[in-house]
Amino acid sequence: MRGTVDNWQVELMDTLSNESDVERAFDAIAACGRLLGFEYCAYGIRAPYPLSNPPTALFSNYPADWQEYYRYENYLSCDPTVQHGRMSRVPIVWNDTLRSASPAFWSDAKAAGLCHGWAQSCSDGAGCVDMLTLARSHEPVTATELARNEAKFRWLVQTAHLYLSPLFTSKLASPSMDKLTVREVEVLRWTADGKSASEIAEILSLATDTVNFHVKNVVRKLCTANKTAAVAKAALLGMLG
Template sequence: MKETNEPALQRGADADLLFDVDPASVQTEYEVLQLMRRLVARYGYAHFLIARLPMGEEQRFSERLVLSNWPADLVRQYDAEQVFPASALVERLRRTKLPVIGGPELLQEAGRGMERGVTRQLQRYPEMARHFALLLHATSGEPFLAVLSGSREEPIGGERAMIYLALVQLFECLERTFDAGQPARERLSSREIECLRWAAAGKSGDEIAIILGISAYTVASYFKSATRKLDAVNRVQAIARALRLKLI
């Protein structure tokens, strides 16, 4: 997607933090995504994610993701092996408010060797050799983690502080988009919510049609209207937003 015409993004080659952007002017998840892309480019990283910290029995990594450009096959491997909740990264973030910095071992299950399939997947992405991670809390108290991954050396001193502050500010912008999405609960119809719920459970459009006793064409129309109401670009993003807003 072409990254132009971004009203909230005031370009500036020498800008720090949010690159001369007034955080109050950032209103959409798309704008936050563009800011995150500029942040990783500014500091020499390649990948990023913001995710809800695993709680209780919630295991699926993909359902915890809020903002990410991780490779899809790596996300699938994390889901298949249920590594995320037991990872060294999550374990360490639970015990500190300071940035956690390290190598591939952070993304492995704590206390285990490096023999799992996730390791083989990570070896395909040398640009994910080092990680800078931070624990963040929403105003409601819900814990999130932010991770920047790249092949660059560990940031130190003032640069580390700048990255920390930029992530805190970006998360504040992102949290505002959560609040902006709350009216979606009232706007979505019960049928739209049902379709999203079954899709999140892995059912295809044809299967949902059989379950609900309606045509596949009608199911597709419900997805289309739900995607529009949730301000999503496709069905997958609509499901992710509905999960985040606890609509399904």
């Protein structure tokens, strides 16, 4: 923030520190987006697991017709800004180069009043990826505006990630998913490295049956079908350290 913090930033952090409802927290983020000159705001987050169909949540104050049409057309799967955010944490401005890749998508977005915008994604050690988008119907995002305000845009992204992602991820854990013991994590790490039960037993000076017992406990605690899925889930959730 170049050494300064505006009052709205302090007020936002105070608000989010005491907010447990993700929709109200998003509304506070969107209000700050308006202060920065953007009438629209969107926040999306994708969980790391399961790999085949990771849960995704979207919050926005976009026009209701556009939100419905976006879902109907399954634009999430081809939205150029989302595709960029999955691959890069570098901010992106909606520009002619971006629009040229998906003209039909951008034509529909423009018709809904979403003409200009800026977005950036963020990720954490647990594998969650989220993205904040600021958009408006008028005035392109200029280099002058970026020089003046991009540090604040980036701050808003980090703040949204810090406060909104835990509200989402806290709902992902299964109620029956117990915490792993130190030994179970140790066994799982060696399993992730491709070691067999007998090899792990030798490394840890344990009986092979004991290693298999720990693996079965891990599979049960993580609510997975087998040890391969348990390793993947534990790694994606940041449980292997």
